[in-house]
Amino acid sequence: MSLTTFLPRSVERTIQKEAMPAGSTPDAPAKVTAVSLQEKKKLGQPIVAVTAYDYATARIVDEAGLDVVLVGDSLAMVMQGQENTLSITLDEMLLYTRGVRRAVRRALLVADMPFGSYHTGAADGVANAIRFLKEAGAEAVKIEGTRVELVERLVGAEIPVMGHIGLTPQSVHRMGGFKVQAKTLAAVELLREDALALERAGCFSLVLEGIPREAARLITDELKIPTIGIGAGPDCDGQILVLHDMMTMTFSPPAKFVRRYADVGAVLREALQAYKHDVEGRTFPSESESYHLSQEAKLLLAGVRERDEAAVAGGA
Numbered sequence: 001m002s003l004t005t006f007l008p009r010s011v012e013r014t015i016q017k018e019a020m021p022a023g024s025t026p027d028a029p030a031k032v033t034a035v036s037l038q039e040k041k042k043l044g045q046p047i048v049a050v051t052a053y054d055y056a057t058a059r060i061v062d063e064a065g066l067d068v069v070l071v072g073d074s075l076a077m078v079m080q081g082q083e084n085t086l087s088i089t090l091d092e093m094l095l096y097t098r099g100v101r102r103a104v105r106r107a108l109l110v111a112d113m114p115f116g117s118y119h120t121g122a123a124d125g126v127a128n129a130i131r132f133l134k135e136a137g138a139e140a141v142k143i144e145g146t147r148v149e150l151v152e153r154l155v156g157a158e159i160p161v162m163g164h165i166g167l168t169p170q171s172v173h174r175m176g177g178f179k180v181q182a183k184t185l186a187a188v189e190l191l192r193e194d195a196l197a198l199e200r201a202g203c204f205s206l207v208l209e210g211i212p213r214e215a216a217r218l219i220t221d222e223l224k225i226p227t228i229g230i231g232a233g234p235d236c237d238g239q240i241l242v243l244h245d246m247m248t249m250t251f252s253p254p255a256k257f258v259r260r261y262a263d264v265g266a267v268l269r270e271a272l273q274a275y276k277h278d279v280e281g282r283t284f285p286s287e288s289e290s291y292h293l294s295q296e297a298k299l300l301l302a303g304v305r306e307r308d309e310a311a312v313a314g315g316a
């Protein structure tokens with residue numbers, strides 16, 4: 001029996017409200033913000049993040065109750081079929097982010113700043129980040145690497161920043177490929193210093209990608225801001241995956257850290273083959289899937305057709 005069984009409804013509602021995050025109601029869970037993610041770390045509650053690039057999937061992600069939707073520049077690879085993330089432009093990222101914005105109500109919407117949009121100096125980075133908030137409705141931006149000055153300038157311009165270190169895909173050529181990083185103790189120490197510098201600069205969270213579990217744990221334990229891991233083991237404060245990887249909508253063997261949660265590719269393929277079968281067999285659309293004239297209009301049409309046929313027969 002619930003402890004609240006004998007309480008008046010009004011008292012029960014107050015207790016329920018106080019047990020939930022600020023701003024939430026029993027029907028509408030609270031909006032996730034850069035600040036509420038930090039609360040989650042304090043409370044030891046895992047953060048659940050995923051990428052989304054379009055209205056339909058972003059809407060499903062938001063309805064599923066995930067905390068963070070990232071419009072990642074991974075879209076260059078999974079949506080556009082590119083080999084790496086370098087080619088995607090700022091205008092393309094803005095376009096995709098706008099679609100996702102219209103879908104997301106509760107999750108925190110983070111936009112990835114693409115390669116070239118912040119590499120030419122902090123002033124360019126701030127100007128481009130402002131476009132994500134103003135023109136696309138993003139609530140935070142993510143940048144790769146240890147760019148302390150840029151992070152400080154962005155935070156100074158009221159833009160929440162998610163950092164991203166370890167395997168940073170925009171550095172693919174410098175790294176010599178998509179390779180696990182921080183594999184020596186010296187490299188772990190450098191990464192730890194980078195993480196602390198980004199926290200001091202004002203990042204509200206930090207993505208740790210493609211690093212040994214032990215390194216991710218060390219950094220997670222030292223930081224006050226939450227870490228969000230991808231290929232960084234289970235000890236991070238949260239996890240992020242690329243939606244297309246986890247749904248089997250990518251076409252090469254997945255990385256070791258990817259767990260396939262569904263085979264959406266197979267579901268789509270089967271559905272499309274069934275559609276092809278039905279159209280070719282003339283069983284789609286059916287009578288009930290067609291629009292119809294009213295009975296009266298049908299009779300009139302039949303009369304017109306009869307007259308036309310009679311005229312053709314008479315003229316022949």
Ligand code: KIV
Nearest residue numbers: 051072073074207230
């Ligand atoms: O672009 C992306 O999807 C990302 C995540 C994998 C963190 O940066």
